Amino acid sequence: MRRGGKDESGLATDFPAITVRREAPVDAEATRKSFNEMSEMIVLDRLTKRFGALTAVDAVTMRVAKGEVLGFLGPNGAGKTTTMRMIAGFFEPTSGSAAVCGFDVVHAPIEVKRRIGYLPEGAPLYGDMRCDAFLEFAASIRGFSGAERRRRIDRVVEMVELGEVLARSIETLSKGFKRRVALAQALLHDPDVLILDEPTDGLDPNQKFHVREMIKAMAPTKAIVVSTHILEEVEAVCTRAAIIARGRLVADGTADSLLARLPHHNHIVVGVPQAEAPQAAALLRTLAAEDVAAAGGDVDGVATFSIAVDAIDGGLPAVAHHLKASGVTIERLYLERGRLDDVFRNLTLGADGEARP
């Protein structure tokens, strides 16, 4: 017969990785590593993906705990989507490992996929299906049927506000509704881990706000990874941010700890009329424990100074008080936190345009 031992073994030697890996282990539970539910919902260990000569993801190591919303940042082509695809079990890692809830993505892919809600990049959907038929399919494929399926669909339809378009064909929906359908699909099974690839891309500001509120509401009981280009989103919803450039993880921390990398983070900026600049400079020097730099020079007749807030006893109120007392006109006075955009640019573009390790 055509399918003899020869054919099978011939193919098996040609594609050893695939034939071995596709078989789900009989007892997936046995392959589960003991894991700490609170701190290790997602564990990436030197996760690497190569496409031929291109290393798309290069030894990324990180953890996401329950209750965390990780903002996954990086320029286009940095490896965000590839990383997320590996966590979701669509791509197999070239080396290193990824585990979700203690299950390895290569050895127990089905267990991993059961626990993940995944919104793929661009929210691909079956355009020729009706919205309700699609959600029924998404529920059935996850093993729900009958009243349970009905209940779960009703729940997500309410969550993402899809009620009015349920009977419409998906290809006729607006971009915002399509994104919400894809999001509904990811939430049907109330997963422990959510992987959302650009969930607010293409939404209008109200819809963005709505999606962010939803993510925040779900955050306490799940581990969520959100990739985005919009840095304000990181501060709005994420408890932590990871920045990836050219496949390498270049930063991982809270928004504040990333901002702290900026040279002008937490600096008091003082602006006075040019004529009063020497007086202000002298005053500030007496207050500050370090040298005061004239930061801004002359802009529209206003000279600006920048002093680290830590260098001044009493901080910003003290500066305000002393300037006022000495009769200097205050044109500007604020605490500079810095912007994540600057952190992002600094980290993803080195002087030579190369990603910094």
Next chain:
Amino acid sequence: MRRIGAVALRELRSYFSTPVAYVFIVIFVAMSSALTFYVGGFLQRREATLEPFFMFHPWLYLLLIPAVSMRLWAEERKTGTIELLLTAPLTTAEAVVGKFLAAFAFVAVALAATLPMWVTVNILGSPDNGVIAGSYAGSLLMAGAFLAIGSCMSALTRNQVIAFILAATVCFLFTMSGLDLVLDAVRAVFPPVFADVVASLSFLSHFGSITKGVIELRDGVFFLSMIVFWLFATTVAVDLGKAR
């Protein structure tokens, strides 16, 4: 099993959500009838047999089955929905089988639409209904083998036209492999034993023996094992293809 069913049901629904399904069924029924009467000489034979009906099935399938199978995987890859499908908790093999079953059920519906032929021949005479039943089963199995080849070709590309042409070509080679057109070329290059192997893979000769009333297990097994082999190849192709 339930997950295979969910995939199959969705796929089947999508066949009927476009006019493609109805066009296919109408064309299949019209062409198979027209060929039977005008080319096969059904009435001139003055015999109660459906052989002139079944003898054209391999050629009809050659043209029409790639049209059914071309979208199976190529479209998923083109629109990116393959990412949704393969990140759902099911194995690639389950997805491959589910999609195949949908296409298979669809072709079965088209084939069932020709059942009036069977009724007609019973009104006109007294045919050997066992042979006709066997021929229907054989035709369906052969369609399955064509579909499995088409499914594999569809998994190799994201372009449906390319999938169609690849499937038609490979199906053509398997259909023709019993004829001298192919065998002479094989004999010229390889030792005679290869020609025998190639000839034994011919869809025409396996199907021909079924429609002539020689219903042997080995012909059924041949088509079934073709289906299994090509679905296995599809699974490999899908797994390799998604990494690009």
